[in-house]
Amino acid sequence: MTVDAAATLRRDEPGDEGAATASHRSLEAEADYLHRALFGTVAPEPVRRLYVQLLRGASLAAVPRCEIATLMARGVDLEAVELALRRRNPVNSLTQRFHALCYLVEARPEYFDRFVNEQQRFTGGFACVAVHAVRSMYKLLKGCALLRIHNVS
Amino acid sequence: MSHDVSANVVVVGSGPAGTFSAFQLKGRGVLVLDVGHVPPARRLTGNLYRLRRDPAVTPDDLFEDFIGPQFESLHNVFRPYLSPKLKAPRMRFVTEGAERLSPVDAQNFRAAMSFATGGLANAWGAGLYRFSSADLAGFPIYSADLEPYYDAITMKIGISGADDDLARFFGPTGDLQPSLQIDGNARALLRRYAARRAALNRRGLFLGRPRVAVLTREHDGRPAYRYEGREFFEPDNPSVYNPAYTLRELAGRGEIRYERGWLVERFLEQDEQVLVVARDSTRGTPRTFACRRLILAAGALNTAKIVLRSNDDHTARLPLLDNNVSYIPLLDPWRIGAALEPSIYAAAALNGVYTGDASPQVIQMTLYGLTGALRSDYLFDFPLSVRGNVAAAKYLTPGLTVVQLFYPDTPTPSNYLRLGEDGRLELRYATKAATGLEGRLLKLFRRMGYLGAARFCRHLEPGNSFHYAGSLPMTATPQRRYQTDRTGLLGGTRHVYVADGANFPALPSKNHTLTIMANAMRIADGVGRSLG
Numbered sequence A: 001m002t003v004d005a006a007a008t009l010r011r012d013e014p015g016d017e018g019a020a021t022a023s024h025r026s027l028e029a030e031a032d033y034l035h036r037a038l039f040g041t042v043a044p045e046p047v048r049r050l051y052v053q054l055l056r057g058a059s060l061a062a063v064p065r066c067e068i069a070t071l072m073a074r075g076v077d078l079e080a081v082e083l084a085l086r087r088r089n090p091v092n093s094l095t096q097r098f099h100a101l102c103y104l105v106e107a108r109p110e111y112f113d114r115f116v117n118e119q120q121r122f123t124g125g126f127a128c129v130a131v132h133a134v135r136s137m138y139k140l141l142k143g144c145a146l147l148r149i150h151n152v153s
Numbered sequence B: 001m002s003h004d005v006s007a008n009v010v011v012v013g014s015g016p017a018g019t020f021s022a023f024q025l026k027g028r029g030v031l032v033l034d035v036g037h038v039p040p041a042r043r044l045t046g047n048l049y050r051l052r053r054d055p056a057v058t059p060d061d062l063f064e065d066f067i068g069p070q071f072e073s074l075h076n077v078f079r080p081y082l083s084p085k086l087k088a089p090r091m092r093f094v095t096e097g098a099e100r101l102s103p104v105d106a107q108n109f110r111a112a113m114s115f116a117t118g119g120l121a122n123a124w125g126a127g128l129y130r131f132s133s134a135d136l137a138g139f140p141i142y143s144a145d146l147e148p149y150y151d152a153i154t155m156k157i158g159i160s161g162a163d164d165d166l167a168r169f170f171g172p173t174g175d176l177q178p179s180l181q182i183d184g185n186a187r188a189l190l191r192r193y194a195a196r197r198a199a200l201n202r203r204g205l206f207l208g209r210p211r212v213a214v215l216t217r218e219h220d221g222r223p224a225y226r227y228e229g230r231e232f233f234e235p236d237n238p239s240v241y242n243p244a245y246t247l248r249e250l251a252g253r254g255e256i257r258y259e260r261g262w263l264v265e266r267f268l269e270q271d272e273q274v275l276v277v278a279r280d281s282t283r284g285t286p287r288t289f290a291c292r293r294l295i296l297a298a299g300a301l302n303t304a305k306i307v308l309r310s311n312d313d314h315t316a317r318l319p320l321l322d323n324n325v326s327y328i329p330l331l332d333p334w335r336i337g338a339a340l341e342p343s344i345y346a347a348a349a350l351n352g353v354y355t356g357d358a359s360p361q362v363i364q365m366t367l368y369g370l371t372g373a374l375r376s377d378y379l380f381d382f383p384l385s386v387r388g389n390v391a392a393a394k395y396l397t398p399g400l401t402v403v404q405l406f407y408p409d410t411p412t413p414s415n416y417l418r419l420g421e422d423g424r425l426e427l428r429y430a431t432k433a434a435t436g437l438e439g440r441l442l443k444l445f446r447r448m449g450y451l452g453a454a455r456f457c458r459h460l461e462p463g464n465s466f467h468y469a470g471s472l473p474m475t476a477t478p479q480r481r482y483q484t485d486r487t488g489l490l491g492g493t494r495h496v497y498v499a500d501g502a503n504f505p506a507l508p509s510k511n512h513t514l515t516i517m518a519n520a521m522r523i524a525d526g527v528g529r530s531l532g
Helices: A003-012 A017-039 A045-057 A070-074 A078-088 A094-106 A109-115 A123-150 B016-024 B048-053 B059-067 B072-080 B088-093 B119-123 B141-158 B185-194 B196-200 B242-254 B300-310 B386-398 B437-447 B513-529
Strands: B003-012 B028-036 B103-106 B207-208 B257-260 B264-271 B273-280 B288-294 B325-331 B348-354 B363-369 B399-404 B415-418 B425-428 B496-498
Touching: A003 B196, A017 A045, A017 A078, A017 A094, A017 B386, A045 A094, A045 B207, A045 B264, A070 A094, A070 B088, A078 A123, A078 B386, A094 A109, A094 B072, A109 B003, A109 B048, A109 B386, A123 B386, B003 B016, B003 B273, B003 B513, B016 B028, B016 B242, B016 B288, B028 B264, B048 B059, B048 B415, B059 B072, B072 B088, B088 B119, B088 B264, B103 B437, B119 B141, B119 B185, B119 B242, B141 B513, B185 B196, B185 B207, B185 B348, B185 B363, B185 B386, B185 B399, B196 B437, B242 B257, B264 B300, B288 B300, B300 B425, B325 B425, B325 B437, B348 B437, B386 B399, B399 B437
Parallel strands: B003 B028, B003 B288, B028 B257, B103 B425, B288 B496
Antiparallel strands: B207 B348, B264 B273, B273 B288, B325 B399, B348 B363, B363 B399, B415 B425
16 A cells, blocks of 8 residues: 555544554654654654644645655665656655655754854855765666666656 | 615725725725735744744744644645745735635636735735836826826835836835845845946846835834844734735724725625625625725736626636746855855845847846745755755855746736636636746856756746736726726726726736835825715
């Protein structure tokens, strides 16, 4: 079952407490996985809670479906998969999830330095962006391969 | 339905047109009818960036103001594009209830309608520009007809600006307040422009400071702007003009009556009075107001809807004008990694005008920095991996400028509105071909050292400018029911006037809000004279 289908099921069967708990946990795990891909650590509890709250009520893009739970279970590099998916279709459910997580953390004080540069850093800033440009090319190639290997549609 | 003689003049709507119609007729028995949504109470005050660093502000407080309890700021992640100026938690009231109060059936057009006190001006960029005679081509009025009203508005609300290269396009500078401070990004752009001014001017590009209704000096009891940079998050900074201020002032002094909670649906002329049929916007209870003159100022779309409903006309197609918008992102490579400047005005930093041969008409542009928005608003416009995008947002934002182009519009048969059988307003707008202007401008900005590429330019869906007009156009000699004469009088009526952008027969590139205000005052003056 895709995550999107699972989300639909969650909404359709609000009385199923066991399924609701399972989906709650899967969204928490998803928040941690995506947060680690972005920032190298699991998500703080408030971010995880907000992520679950948001995703349970969100209408995610229906296509292309990305079987995130399966990819997570296989330990796949979702940052690479997201970039490859985004190149194919900018509106996809994995990009939406990363984007949502970015919003949730950006407004928090502990992430301020991740998004805002307060010091003059021409060389450091230039180098950082250049490194990420090269790294993104690698991630794109890797992501395209992962889409094929894991048959992500 | 019972009614009583409610007022000499009923004004429908409280946006720029409604407010300045009422202003001009103050003390003469004016009743303003409006749905009148208001912003939620302010929680945090202070500078956008200092708040986010303030240990006394809790993450929950920041979340409430910047993201929202209903995750309002994430609108564009899951739903069709909404301007960043309309989606923040305290800005959502601007378009609140529009889908219920005035549903539309739109194709290729994203209509933004406001039922808030002050209308869409709650989320405006505050740019105010006088129309020249060239801008008024096709209008049955001249710039001289509007000049006294432009002057009066400037004195009333306070407009800041500068006597620079754009003064020849924007008009007199005598009564202006000094222009707003600009950040290092805009200063660098102006320096580079100054160094190549002659060559750029020869190619048709002119840059300068914007004319904005933002105070740089205390004026009329309102304070000077404090560079808090929260234009994307709050609608009621007293230094940034909002028609709601004038409306409250007039109502507070008893010079007009302002009744909130009424959605005007139609009118009916009966003998020497006009009956205005409204519905309670929450309970749905109908009520009829009577007046001697009716001024429609509900916005080009809703005014047209009221007129069509009044005629029970589901077949007429009325013109629909919109300033199509495109964005050109530019990067100043020398500002990569520049330190944050927290004290900013987050809306228009600079203006530009293009008069070159790539466009048959003068094109106006607004230049923005991106430091006033959340980085997440444009994070996925970068082409890198998500981690790369976060780094790019951090280090490239200080050097990013977005040029927003506004395209002029004239009536064409394929762009129209109609009242559907189901009561929804049908909006149809044919896609316009790209003009190639973005490419020409990119070349000119590259001459100033900016990096940009056509693949990053973006044409928004029509309607995203919020600049709508033309549905009931003014003509010197109205031939049809859905035209207005130069006094704003609606064809086929004796006492119904149209005072908003609906009566513009064409839409130049220049922002039309100041002209809507001035023209509304002009029309209200005529209404006042007709009352005797």
